[in-house]
Amino acid sequence: MDLNDVSIRYIADLLCERTGQQLTEGRLWRIGTALSGIYRQRGITNIEQLVCLLDRPEEKTLAQEVVEALLNNETYFFRDPLYFETLADKILPDLAEKRRHKRKLTIWSAGCSTGQEVLSLSMIFAEQASRWNDWQIEILGTDISGQAIDAARSGKYSQFEIQRGLAVNRMLNFFEESEAGWLSSDRVSRLVRFSRHNLLDPPPSASPFDLVLCRNVLLYFDGSTRDRAFARLQQALAPDGWLMLGAGETVVGQTRRFHIESGLSGIYRPSGPVSVKQLRATPAGG
Numbered sequence: 001m002d003l004n005d006v007s008i009r010y011i012a013d014l015l016c017e018r019t020g021q022q023l024t025e026g027r028l029w030r031i032g033t034a035l036s037g038i039y040r041q042r043g044i045t046n047i048e049q050l051v052c053l054l055d056r057p058e059e060k061t062l063a064q065e066v067v068e069a070l071l072n073n074e075t076y077f078f079r080d081p082l083y084f085e086t087l088a089d090k091i092l093p094d095l096a097e098k099r100r101h102k103r104k105l106t107i108w109s110a111g112c113s114t115g116q117e118v119l120s121l122s123m124i125f126a127e128q129a130s131r132w133n134d135w136q137i138e139i140l141g142t143d144i145s146g147q148a149i150d151a152a153r154s155g156k157y158s159q160f161e162i163q164r165g166l167a168v169n170r171m172l173n174f175f176e177e178s179e180a181g182w183l184s185s186d187r188v189s190r191l192v193r194f195s196r197h198n199l200l201d202p203p204p205s206a207s208p209f210d211l212v213l214c215r216n217v218l219l220y221f222d223g224s225t226r227d228r229a230f231a232r233l234q235q236a237l238a239p240d241g242w243l244m245l246g247a248g249e250t251v252v253g254q255t256r257r258f259h260i261e262s263g264l265s266g267i268y269r270p271s272g273p274v275s276v277k278q279l280r281a282t283p284a285g286g
């Protein structure tokens with residue numbers, strides 16, 4: 001290994017330690033492009049210089065900046081539209097029936113990036129207003145990226161972002177155009193809340209969620225990290241709740257903590273209570 005390979009490995013390991021995300025051989029090319037802004041800001045030209053800077057005590061925030069730059073935050077409204085139709089037409093009616101006495105639903109979007117997934121869900125609730133009248137609906141979006149969470153909290157989207165996946169009627173119904181961009185209206189933002197959280201840590205709430213979305217996050221975990229994430233998701237869900245993954249993801253052949261029940265794509269049931277022993281075997285960050 002030459003110095004360049006050692007430095008690349010150092011950066012890939014930093015990302016993996018902090019987030020569980022793997023930069024496999026085929027994705028190492030991303031490093032140079034993703035870090036170009038940091039190189040410019042720090043007046044450096046290569047990865048060896050960056051690794052030297054990371055050792056300096058005065059560069060306390062640099063490691064987090066590097067990690068943030070390497071995370072893939074790709075997202076858009078109603079990503080995989082058929083999955084959102086399944087939520088609207090099958091899963092939410094099922095939960096409405098099961099929770100009719102409590103009239104409360106809690107939903108967690110783990111790895112929500114800049115908030116489009118969370119607001120897409122919130123728009124569905126607004127469109128089904130008659131069903132959810134008098135219900136307490138809480139949708140929590142979390143992400144390991146502080147920058148993504150700041151953007152999600154602002155509820156502000158550029159012309160490019162607002163056009164990705166959002167039909168014109170939804171854009172006009174749920175967002176207001178301003179000089180700063182498109183701002184989510186109170187009708188959708190009042191149901192949502194965002195916070196920074198690592199999916200490999202204990203769930204962000206002690207009370208179980210009725211529905212958890214973890215979409216396009218597990219793709220870049222290795223097998224054992226993915227299983228730790230599945231254990232956390234199982235721990236977070238009510239036994240009769242639902243887990244939704246992304247279109248390119250499945251639990252089949254990946255874990256026995258969830259199973260297909262409905263025959264619907266992308267949506268799964270927890271298989272049984274998660275034991276303390278299983279959780280001890282899956283420490284956060286390890």
Ligand SMILES: C[S@@+](CC[C@H](N)C(=O)[O-])C[C@H]1O[C@@H](n2cnc3c(N)ncnc32)[C@H](O)[C@@H]1O
Nearest residue numbers: 019071073075111113143144145198199215216
């Ligand atoms: C590709 S985006 C997917 C966003 C959205 N769920 C979607 O499907 O459109 C993946 C997100 O997962 C976040 N992420 C990666 N590792 C994470 C972890 N260990 N805990 C929480 N979020 C994580 C990234 O910061 C990124 O915003």
